[in-house]
Amino acid sequence: MPAVTSDTVLDRFRRVGALLEGHFRLTSGLHSPGYLQCALVLQHPREAEACGVEIASAVRALSPQVVLSPALGGVVIGQEVGRALGVRAIFAERQDGKLMLRRGFSLAPGDRVLVVEDVVTTGGSTRETIEVARAAGATVVGAASIIDRSGGNQTLDVPYHALATIALPTYQPESCPLCAAGTPAVKPGSRT
Numbered sequence: 614m615p616a617v618t619s620d621t622v623l624d625r626f627r628r629v630g631a632l633l634e635g636h637f638r639l640t641s642g643l644h645s646p647g648y649l650q651c652a653l654v655l656q657h658p659r660e661a662e663a664c665g666v667e668i669a670s671a672v673r674a675l676s677p678q679v680v681l682s683p684a685l686g687g688v689v690i691g692q693e694v695g696r697a698l699g700v701r702a703i704f705a706e707r708q709d710g711k712l713m714l715r716r717g718f719s720l721a722p723g724d725r726v727l728v729v730e731d732v733v734t735t736g737g738s739t740r741e742t743i744e745v746a747r748a749a750g751a752t753v754v755g756a757a758s759i760i761d762r763s764g765g766n767q768t769l770d771v772p773y774h775a776l777a778t779i780a781l782p783t784y785q786p787e788s789c790p791l792c793a794a795g796t797p798a799v800k801p802g803s804r805t
């Protein structure tokens with residue numbers, strides 16, 4: 614099996630059109646030289662499975678007993694990591710704005726929990742998911758994601774592993790260097 618590197622993971626993203634490079638106008642109105650959409654990788658079950666296997670092999674030494682993901686982005690990859698580890702995969706979702714376990718999902722005091730996300734940007738939703746597990750008395754042994762786009766700036770208080778790290782700057786349109794260079798911004802996914 615070839616060694617897994619950030620490059621092979623990002624190549625997988627490029628191959629399925631989940632990582633676009635150019636000049637984009639994001640939904641937020643900001644401009645960016647890159648566009649990343651994990652769902653476009655995870656829509657392919659074989660790709661999702663491969664990402665799950667790779668994360669599982671990186672975190673197996675933490676001996677997690679349950680995978681916990683925040684809905685909606687973390688659900689598919691959480692399921693794949695749980696499958697690869699041979700443990701339960703559950704998810705937390707929002708009710709009245711607060712992330713919580715629903716649907717009869719439960720954690721027992723002392724359960725060793727791994728928090729899994731598709732992409733970590735600021736670490737905010739990861740931290741919130743960690744708190745859901747701790748509130749149930751569980752022990753969070755680590756966190757993992759396919760992509761770290763925090764530029765290494767997340768401040769989680771548990772061991773964290775990402776398959777790939779990528780920095781995608783965003784710019785206000787009026788101060789966008791790509792606009793200044795005269796290339797037109799396009800909406801991600803639009804074919805030109």
Ligand SMILES: [Zn+2]
Nearest residue numbers: 644789791792
């Ligand atoms: Zn621009």
